[in-house]
Amino acid sequence: MGKNTTLAGDILRGVGGSANIRRLENCMTRVRVELADESQLDVAQLRALPGISGYVKQGEQHQFIVGPGKAAKVVDDMRALVAKAPPSGAVPDAEQVRTAAKARYKAPLSDGLRKLANVFIPLIPAFIASGLITGIVNLLSRPDVVGDFATAYPNALGLLGIFGSAVFAIMNILVGVNTAKVFGGSLAMGGVMAGILSSPQLASVTLFGEALQPGRGGVIAVLLVVALMCYIEQWLRRVLPESLELILNPLLTTLITASLAIVVLQPLGGWISDAIAHGANLAIDQGGAVMGAVLSAVFLPLVLTGLHQGLVPIHVELVQAHGMNPLLPILAMAGVGQIGAALAVLVKTRNARLKTVIKGALPVGLLGIGEPLIFGVTLPLGKPFIAACLGGAVGGALVCYWKVATVITFGLSGLPLALTMIAGKVIPYLLGYLAAVIAGFIFTWGLGFTDPQE
Numbered sequence: 001m002g003k004n005t006t007l008a009g010d011i012l013r014g015v016g017g018s019a020n021i022r023r024l025e026n027c028m029t030r031v032r033v034e035l036a037d038e039s040q041l042d043v044a045q046l047r048a049l050p051g052i053s054g055y056v057k058q059g060e061q062h063q064f065i066v067g068p069g070k071a072a073k074v075v076d077d078m079r080a081l082v083a084k085a086p087p088s089g090a091v092p093d094a095e096q097v098r099t100a101a102k103a104r105y106k107a108p109l110s111d112g113l114r115k116l117a118n119v120f121i122p123l124i125p126a127f128i129a130s131g132l133i134t135g136i137v138n139l140l141s142r143p144d145v146v147g148d149f150a151t152a153y154p155n156a157l158g159l160l161g162i163f164g165s166a167v168f169a170i171m172n173i174l175v176g177v178n179t180a181k182v183f184g185g186s187l188a189m190g191g192v193m194a195g196i197l198s199s200p201q202l203a204s205v206t207l208f209g210e211a212l213q214p215g216r217g218g219v220i221a222v223l224l225v226v227a228l229m230c231y232i233e234q235w236l237r238r239v240l241p242e243s244l245e246l247i248l249n250p251l252l253t254t255l256i257t258a259s260l261a262i263v264v265l266q267p268l269g270g271w272i273s274d275a276i277a278h279g280a281n282l283a284i285d286q287g288g289a290v291m292g293a294v295l296s297a298v299f300l301p302l303v304l305t306g307l308h309q310g311l312v313p314i315h316v317e318l319v320q321a322h323g324m325n326p327l328l329p330i331l332a333m334a335g336v337g338q339i340g341a342a343l344a345v346l347v348k349t350r351n352a353r354l355k356t357v358i359k360g361a362l363p364v365g366l367l368g369i370g371e372p373l374i375f376g377v378t379l380p381l382g383k384p385f386i387a388a389c390l391g392g393a394v395g396g397a398l399v400c401y402w403k404v405a406t407v408i409t410f411g412l413s414g415l416p417l418a419l420t421m422i423a424g425k426v427i428p429y430l431l432g433y434l435a436a437v438i439a440g441f442i443f444t445w446g447l448g449f450t451d452p453q454e
Helices: 003-014 043-047 070-084 093-105 110-140 154-169 171-182 187-198 200-204 218-239 242-305 307-322 327-348 352-366 371-381 383-401 415-420 426-447
Strands: 021-026 030-035 054-058 061-065
Touching (some): 021 070, 043 054, 110 415, 154 171, 171 218, 187 218, 218 242, 242 307, 307 327, 327 352, 327 371, 327 383, 327 426, 352 371, 371 383, 383 426, 415 426
Antiparallel strands (some): 030 061, 054 061
């Protein structure tokens, strides 16, 4: 065991163990931690550790000075030790059900795809705000709905447009920062890599006889480049002398990664991005109602296996490439089928506990949060889960046939998603929603289920 790993373990014990850490990060010279229970902190013991040369407390943050270049290594080792630590405390019954179900159906690639999705999950609030504001702009721009608002208040409408589109102006930077966080790199360096790929000055550079394209490859290129950057940065951190690592690591990481990005990874990302955007749109346009039905029907099984996480970059690419996302409304119908299935179970069951579970889960299900219905109702009963998938297929077929699309990448579902539809597609979306509920109800009623005993 190396000195840094030993020090990481000693610090973990001194702060009360991995379960007591709320936040862990580092700067150039310090390990920074925030704790859940301050009483478990043993400052005297930590000060006496050979690798710690000082201690500072700023607000809720405890900072242990370990030296330049060393802080990042110690925090990496601490995170590795935290990841290996067994979970502590009892898990609530409902959570046990979800955890057991996810573990049972989890596909081999789900953990990797979950890591990919974690890049975009922190952006959900921005996507939601952007989508809702854009929906308001679309509504205010329609003379048949609000009269001459656009003519009377052009500045207000213009500002709202800026508010709604701002997230897409900095999308690559945000993705770069989050990718670095997920893959264990420096956040600022992740943002720098994304900034290089998006720099307008690239257009003035000619390589292999062609002018470079700023932003080519979108978030796919950013993901590839920043993931490579994290690997290079971590490798250099291990091989460079600690006295030089602080200066040479960011310099070499930037030069190596940026060069490979421009020559190899950005063109590759551009090809993948174009293939995803064109392929998804072609499949939806040419497949019509059949493609919509298939996509919606298989989405819930994908959720169970965790493979649905791989669709997140596709949602983002569709909006970046075309300004709208036809895939999200189709997939949203899968959750809507759950509503109809749950309503049928509610009417037929004699089990008082099951009725209580359904009544508690339906309101959030209407808002697009389907896990309580999936893991608490339809999946344990078996046939209602199949019926919910079939009900979702009906809704998916209709919204795909009517070419319904939203202006957001992901983050909303259910009824609230109607507020983000492109102009003229709110009513078709709601009709598809209603059809999925009815179909889910009918399929569940027809297939039946074994009513659990009290």
